Amino acid sequence: MPQYDMSLAQLREYRSTATLPHDFDDFWNVTLAEARTLAMPARFELVDVGLRLVEVYDVTFSGFGGHPIRGWFILPRRRDAELACVVKFIGYGGGRGFPHEHLMWPTAGYALLVMDTRGQGSSWSKGDTPDPVGSDPALPGFMTRGILDPETYYYRRVFTDAVRAIETAAQHPAVDPGRIAVVGGSQGGGISLAAAGLDRRVRAAMPDVPFLCDFPRAVTFTPRDPFPEISRFLAVHRDKVERVFRTLAYFDGVNFAARSSAAALFSVGLMDTICPPSTVFAAFNAFAGADKTLNEYGFNDHEGGGAFQERAQVDWLGERF
Numbered sequence: 001m002p003q004y005d006m007s008l009a010q011l012r013e014y015r016s017t018a019t020l021p022h023d024f025d026d027f028w029n030v031t032l033a034e035a036r037t038l039a040m041p042a043r044f045e046l047v048d049v050g051l052r053l054v055e056v057y058d059v060t061f062s063g064f065g066g067h068p069i070r071g072w073f074i075l076p077r078r079r080d081a082e083l084a085c086v087v088k089f090i091g092y093g094g095g096r097g098f099p100h101e102h103l104m105w106p107t108a109g110y111a112l113l114v115m116d117t118r119g120q121g122s123s124w125s126k127g128d129t130p131d132p133v134g135s136d137p138a139l140p141g142f143m144t145r146g147i148l149d150p151e152t153y154y155y156r157r158v159f160t161d162a163v164r165a166i167e168t169a170a171q172h173p174a175v176d177p178g179r180i181a182v183v184g185g186s187q188g189g190g191i192s193l194a195a196a197g198l199d200r201r202v203r204a205a206m207p208d209v210p211f212l213c214d215f216p217r218a219v220t221f222t223p224r225d226p227f228p229e230i231s232r233f234l235a236v237h238r239d240k241v242e243r244v245f246r247t248l249a250y251f252d253g254v255n256f257a258a259r260s261s262a263a264a265l266f267s268v269g270l271m272d273t274i275c276p277p278s279t280v281f282a283a284f285n286a287f288a289g290a291d292k293t294l295n296e297y298g299f300n301d302h303e304g305g306g307a308f309q310e311r312a313q314v315d316w317l318g319e320r321f
Contacts, residue, residue, distance in 0.1 A: 003270050003298070005277045016214040016254045016282035027150060027250055028198055031064075035160045038066030042168045044073055049099050053077055054106045056099045059113065061168040063161035070116040070128045071165065072099050074106045075174055082176035084321040085111040085169045089162060089184035089191035092142070092211065092226055093120055095127020105183075108314050110321075113169040117187070118157060133157060143229040148243050150250040155212070159194040159251070166199050179203060179321045183313065186211045186275060186302065190253050193283060196264070197256030204320050205264045206313050207283070209304040211275050213253035214282035216245065224273045253283045263291040265316045267309045269300035291320075 006014060021027070039062035047058050055075045063069040075083070086105045090096065096116040105112040119142065121127015135146040135154070146152030162182075170177040181204035182192040189210030196205040211226070218227045219234075230248075234241055249255065264287050268280040284294045295312060297305045305312065 004273075005270070008270070008296070011277055011281045013285075014278050014281050015285060016252075016279075017216050018214055018252045018254045018282070019249050020255050020258075021246075021249050024250060024255060031156060031160055032163055032198065035062070035064050035066070035164060038062060039164065040066065042171070044172070051100060051103070054099075054103065059168070061164055063118065063164045064157040065133070067118070067132060067157075068129070069118060069161050069164070070096060071168075072096055072102060072112070072114040073169070073172070074099060074102060074112045074114070076106050076109055079174070083109070083111040083174055084179035084181065084317075085113065085172075085175040086181045086183055086317075087162075087166050087169050087195070088112060088114045089182070089188035089195075090115070090117050090120070090125065090127075091185050092187040093123025094125035095121020095129070097125040101125070104310060104314070108318075110317075111169070111172070111175050113165055115162060115165040117191075118161060119154075131157065139229045139233045141226055141229045143226050144233040147230070147233070147247050148240060150247050153247050153251060155194075155251045158191060159198065162191050162195040163199050166195055166201055170201055177201060181206065181317055181321070183208070185209055185304070193253040193260070194251070194256045196262045197259040200261070202260070202262045204317055205260065205262045206317070207253075207264070208267045208309055208313075209269055209272060209275050209302055210253055210266070210280055210283060212251065213257075213275070214279040215248040215252050217282070218276065218279045219248075221278075222274070222276055226274075254286045257283045257287040260287060261289050263320055264289050264293070265313060266292070266294040267304045268294060268296055269302060269304040270296060270298045271301045272304070274302040
């Protein structure tokens with residue numbers, strides 16, 4: 001796949017046309033407050049999965065609507081003090097999988113909370129958290145579930161779950177609540193941007209080839225799913241275009257990026273056909289934190305930097321925490 005988006009010089013200057021709803025902050029403040037009123041104490045169940053150098057806990061915490069959200073909480077077995085904690089979010093269609101799939105951060109000396117994504121986990125990695133909320137007619141996938149109203153949109157629930165995951169991690173006695181980082185690739189990168197914009201406890205964000213950014217461009221420009229789920233929906237619901245983009249403005253990574261003061265390490269694949277480079281640059285260029293870096297991988301598609309980026313993340317976070 002060749003580089004098909006803007007030139008690199010244009011990308012570095014690009015700004016999204018995404019609009020900020022006048023009640024954006026009120027919408028999210030009310031949403032999160034409602035979730036907190038319904039929250040029950042998190043449960044951490046120690047499980048033996050044969051990993052001798054780490055402790056693994058099967059976690060259940062309250063997310064949006066008080067719904068139970070599953071996760072893994074993994075700690076280095078040898079520790080002398082409270083640990084910095086990484087909260088990890090999963091890519092589109094995947095679930096929390098198995099604990100042995102998430103050992104990089106615990107072996108680097110961090111606590112790790114892996115959030116299962118409600119309703120997902122059957123495409124490439126297994127999940128265990130149902131989404132009990134229905135929606136109006138929607139295209140197969142998750143991008144159009146409840147898309148006609150911000151109150152009912154699927155990602156309202158997911159982003160609320162993400163903030164509740166951070167709150168759950170911060171309250172654990174093994175965690176230093178002043179050193180919380182978020183990380184994720186693709187959808188997980190988009191969720192990490194939302195979490196960093198909604199929760200001031202996030203001191204460092206590592207969105208890797210982030211999805212869910214710059215909807216006005218992405219929906220009309222991206223050649224591969226999941227963004228085209230929305231364009232196919234609109235091809236049928238021709239009279240709903242304005243309503244759909246009004247909803248999406250409350251969930252655009254660009255708007256969350258503009259509200260975060262955390263340090264940030266982004267990555268982008270300049271041949272990415274799932275999250276086009278311009279959409280990633282849109283979020284990066286809007287990011288409000290002064291300490292921000294974007295690693296560019298000129299010959300990579302949606303895999304981005306892969307192990308190279310993971311190595312960079314460990315070094316980068318170690319310098320800050």
